[in-house]
Amino acid sequence: MMQKIKNSVQFLIQRIIGYSNYLYWFSIYRVLRYQFMKDDIDITFFIELVKKQKQGVVIDAGANVGYTSVIFAKAFPSSSIISYEPVRLLSQIIYRVVRFFRVNNIEVRQKALGDSLETVMIKTPVIQGVKKQGLSYIDKEVDREDIELIKSSIAEEVDMVTLDSDWGNHINPPISGIKVDVENFEYFVLKGARNLVMKFRPIVMAELWDNARRNSCIQLMQELGYKTFVIKNKELVKYQGQSSLNYFFIPDSTEAE
16 A cells, blocks of 8 residues: 555656656755765665775765765765766766765766676666656566566666776776665676775675575675675674675675674
């Protein structure tokens, strides 16, 4: 019932002010809400962990409408924030939001991330007439329980790169943090970032669904010399099978306090 009400409200707002304006004001709202309420504990922990690293670049993989990128830009005003967002309209929204908040340390790259170099299709689901920008996914190796609910979608072709290929010759400043939220495609993004992760040892926060790919991500990061943590009762604790949405990967040599 609540989801139907939420969909109805979103549908009306998108129809009244337009989809693009809806995304723009939604992003601004999310930034302002975090600034005043600090209501996303995962982002707060990620920022604090990255601050313990050597100052460097923060990568926002799956930037969506840009509110996390702006939050990072304000938290790290002397660092570069690289926002990867493959959907063309969402990339344009990020530019608008960046101008609204007058931050000048965000670079937007309209590319998909994965473990290969190719052209892929990215789809934005339309559910009950509502465009769901937060559920946009790469139409490759699709593994979604809600796929039957997605009757229609908005599709576009986009170039997919790996973080290793995009940062192959990069030396300074170091990569200090990577946030990954790409709708169950996180394993392929991390797989395509092996060299970068080994070279710079960044803090990594990934949203992982409760399926086999979560286990593959954890195993991959363990092979790269990382320990896995989750947030429980507002504390960062070692992962021991607990259910969570975001997972924090911290280099073995880094203290998680």
